[in-house]
Amino acid sequence: MTYQPLNLGRWIIWGGAALLFAAAPHLFPGGFALTMLTQMGVMILFALSYNMLLGQGGMLSFGHAVYSGLGAYVTVHALNQIGAGTFYLPVPLLPLVGGIAGLAFGLLFGYVTTKRAGTTFALISLGIGEMVFACVLMFPGFFGGEAGISTNRMVGQPFLGLTFGPGIQVYYLVALWCFLGMAGMFALTQTPLGRMANAVRDNPERAEFVGYNTRHVRFLQLVLSSFFAGVSGALSCINFEIVSAENVSAIRSGGVLLATFIGGVPFFFGPVIGAIVFVFFIVALSGFTKAWLLYLGLFFVLIVVYAPGGIASLILMQFPVIRAGRWRELALPYALAALAGLVALAGLIGLVEMVYRLSDQGVSTVLQLLGMSFDARSAPPWIAFGAILAAGLASLRAAARRVGERWGAIQLELQAQAAA
Amino acid sequence: MKSAIELRDVHKSFGTTKIIFGVSLQIREGERHAIIGPNGAGKSTLFNLISGRYEVSAGRILLHGADITNLQPFEINRKGLSRSFQVTNIFHNMSVYENVRCGVLWPAGYRYSFWHRVGGLRDVRQRAEEVMERIGLARRRNTLAGTLTYAEQRALEIGVTIAGGASVVLLDEPTAGMSRTETAQVVELIRSVTEGRTLVMVEHHMGVVFNLADRISVLVYGELLATGTPEEIRANPAVQEAYLGALHKEAARADGSHA
Numbered sequence: 001m002t003y004q005p006l007n008l009g010r011w012i013i014w015g016g017a018a019l020l021f022a023a024a025p026h027l028f029p030g031g032f033a034l035t036m037l038t039q040m041g042v043m044i045l046f047a048l049s050y051n052m053l054l055g056q057g058g059m060l061s062f063g064h065a066v067y068s069g070l071g072a073y074v075t076v077h078a079l080n081q082i083g084a085g086t087f088y089l090p091v092p093l094l095p096l097v098g099g100i101a102g103l104a105f106g107l108l109f110g111y112v113t114t115k116r117a118g119t120t121f122a123l124i125s126l127g128i129g130e131m132v133f134a135c136v137l138m139f140p141g142f143f144g145g146e147a148g149i150s151t152n153r154m155v156g157q158p159f160l161g162l163t164f165g166p167g168i169q170v171y172y173l174v175a176l177w178c179f180l181g182m183a184g185m186f187a188l189t190q191t192p193l194g195r196m197a198n199a200v201r202d203n204p205e206r207a208e209f210v211g212y213n214t215r216h217v218r219f220l221q222l223v224l225s226s227f228f229a230g231v232s233g234a235l236s237c238i239n240f241e242i243v244s245a246e247n248v249s250a251i252r253s254g255g256v257l258l259a260t261f262i263g264g265v266p267f268f269f270g271p272v273i274g275a276i277v278f279v280f281f282i283v284a285l286s287g288f289t290k291a292w293l294l295y296l297g298l299f300f301v302l303i304v305v306y307a308p309g310g311i312a313s314l315i316l317m318q319f320p321v322i323r324a325g326r327w328r329e330l331a332l333p334y335a336l337a338a339l340a341g342l343v344a345l346a347g348l349i350g351l352v353e354m355v356y357r358l359s360d361q362g363v364s365t366v367l368q369l370l371g372m373s374f375d376a377r378s379a380p381p382w383i384a385f386g387a388i389l390a391a392g393l394a395s396l397r398a399a400a401r402r403v404g405e406r407w408g409a410i411q412l413e414l415q416a417q418a419a420a
Numbered sequence: 421m422k423s424a425i426e427l428r429d430v431h432k433s434f435g436t437t438k439i440i441f442g443v444s445l446q447i448r449e450g451e452r453h454a455i456i457g458p459n460g461a462g463k464s465t466l467f468n469l470i471s472g473r474y475e476v477s478a479g480r481i482l483l484h485g486a487d488i489t490n491l492q493p494f495e496i497n498r499k500g501l502s503r504s505f506q507v508t509n510i511f512h513n514m515s516v517y518e519n520v521r522c523g524v525l526w527p528a529g530y531r532y533s534f535w536h537r538v539g540g541l542r543d544v545r546q547r548a549e550e551v552m553e554r555i556g557l558a559r560r561r562n563t564l565a566g567t568l569t570y571a572e573q574r575a576l577e578i579g580v581t582i583a584g585g586a587s588v589v590l591l592d593e594p595t596a597g598m599s600r601t602e603t604a605q606v607v608e609l610i611r612s613v614t615e616g617r618t619l620v621m622v623e624h625h626m627g628v629v630f631n632l633a634d635r636i637s638v639l640v641y642g643e644l645l646a647t648g649t650p651e652e653i654r655a656n657p658a659v660q661e662a663y664l665g666a667l668h669k670e671a672a673r674a675d676g677s678h679a
């Protein structure tokens with residue numbers, strides 16, 4: 001097994017990413033898609049900054065929303081001051097304000113959290129998260145209490161003719177900062193500090209014996225990460241024009257952990273995928289079903305158990321097979337597995353939605369699904385969905401075994417070829 | 421002349437258990453010094469005390485005449501002392517090249533830099549290449565350290581230790597678990613990489629010890645029994661009684677059980 005950085009493909013990847021950012025609103029037209037894309041951009045930045053801790057530095061933080069949230073609070077005040085004419089700063093530069101605020105709080109809290117690694121770090125980060133959340137509610141003067149602080153991003157002179165009124169302008173602002181942030185964070189992985197953060201993650205003891213103070217490495221890594229978190233907080237402030245206690249809450253901190261893990265902690269680009277999926281779950285699915293959080297949780301658990309490297313690992317695993325021209329042999333097993341998975345999913349969705357119908361007091365117990373209606377108080381739909389789920393799971397098992405066998409055989413042959 | 425390492429009446433106990441009982445020792449600049457002794461004598465503990473892994477219970481430790489007692493491992497490392505571990509202690513999820521580079525970065529002056537691109541640091545790359553060449557892992561540069569063979573991992577352990585060019589090198593059983601040919605290779609490796617440096621090594625292979633060492637210290641139950649040239653140690657009756665004799669007996673018993 002060899003490890004080689006993708007040098008050649010790098011230009012293609014970054015060029016492609018820039019192109020995708022530029023083209024996305026045209027590929028997915030419509031106001032709803034635009035809202036979603038904008039939120040995805042913000043979340044990508046947030047998740048990437050989180051992975052500077054978890055993936056690159058081995059720091060499991062339960063309080064990362066502190067940095068994005070406080071960055072957002074400072075930004076909202078800056079925006080309101082610009083509106084009041086106290087000083088002038090073009091709106092596109094506001095993310096810098098959020099970033100510097102995030103960095104400042106990173107210096108402050110990070111000094112405490114990074115004293116330790118591992119579980120202790122996780123617990124301190126949780127404690128600081130709770131503390132900041134409590135403070136936000138305790139000082140309504142600055143933080144606006146439960147309701148938060150609202151603002152108006154259309155302030156001052158239009159910047160190069162941009163008012164940031166229309167959503168599309170906000171999207172491109174987010175996209176630009178997201179791209180810059182991505183490039184910046186990637187560049188950081190290529191520096192001595194970035195590499196030693198990996199070393200400290202893998203073997204902190206040895207790092208100390210080659211001259212590195214592991215605490216210092218963790219601290220610097222966290223401070224840099226909180227800068228990008230602050231930028232994402234500022235972007236969310238510009239996008240929603242409101243910042244509230246929710247921005248620093250444990251729910252946010254948990255959300256970014258979920259998103260990052262789903263995407264793939266071991267890979268730089270993993271959190272990008274995770275953020276996209278996560279926002280899709282939140283924004284798109286929550287419009288359809290009240291059970292979206294349950295589906296998200298279930299998805300998360302499946303990833304943790306079956307693909308701890310996240311979606312990115314599932315994708316990257318395919319490349320050697322594709323390169324060897326063997327992917328065709330897997331196409332059919334994959335298709336069968338996907339089909340079986342869909343059947344199981346349909347049964348599961350039916351059952352979950354019926355449970356929600358029963359628990360929704362006063363609301364209809366009739367479930368509308370694919371143009372059909374089912375009454376959750378009668379037995380037949382339960383039996384039917386249960387049977388579909390069981391059949392789906394059984395065939396999924398068989399299909400997965402087939403995929404596994406084919407996969408194993410191909411891997412063995414590829415290894416034999418590599419050795420020869 | 422100043423000693424490279426000086427121990428002054430060093431004691432170590434874990435809780436109520438005393439492990440090191442007042443060891444005093446001077447290791448000269450540029451010498452190759454071996455520490456031998458039976459299992460559990462406290463050899464690794466002595467290394468852990470010198471390199472800052474454990475806190476000293478009493479006594480002082482000096483490096484090039486400067487007091488380093490109870491400094492942090494990274495502080496001691498920055499003063500020019502580097503050590504390897506008896507149980508391989510490398511970065512398993514990194515490539516051979518990256519492992520070696522980890523040992524190079526600090527001494528090369530890049531410290532916590534987040535404004536240098538590590539791939540563009542020619543001095544670092546050159547040094548890492550040179551070290552990989554020396555430890556015979558140049559062809560394995562992109563292999564993940566965790567997937568190397570045992571002997572290769574031991575070589576990498578030495579590589580990471582010497583990569584930074586420390587003036588004092590501590591090697592804890594560098595040949596443990598190796599075959600005869602592998603051992604011979606490692607001995608040559610150690611000889612070449614410690615040219616012009618001070619070497620302290622813990623070693624069980626007597627062939628290696630008497631081949632490499634300028635002087636030998638014998639540690640038995642946390643006490644220094646003797647220090648001297650290989651000839652002096654071989655001729656020392658107390659050492660023969662306490663250690664070499666016991667070893668011979670052990671060897672004899674092992675041979676007997678084979679038959």
Ligand SMILES: Nc1ncnc2c1ncn2[C@@H]1O[C@H](COP(=O)(O)OP(=O)(O)OP(=O)(O)O)[C@@H](O)[C@H]1O
Nearest residue numbers: 434437439457458459460461462463464465466506
């Ligand atoms: N962290 C520790 N806590 C408690 N006891 C320890 C600790 N480290 C070492 N010891 C004890 O100290 C004694 C000496 O151990 P040490 O590892 O220094 O021996 P050694 O001479 O290196 O032996 P070997 O030849 O087997 O490597 C042993 O009895 C060991 O159990």
Ligand SMILES: [Mg+2]
Nearest residue numbers: 463464465506
């Ligand atoms: Mg030992």
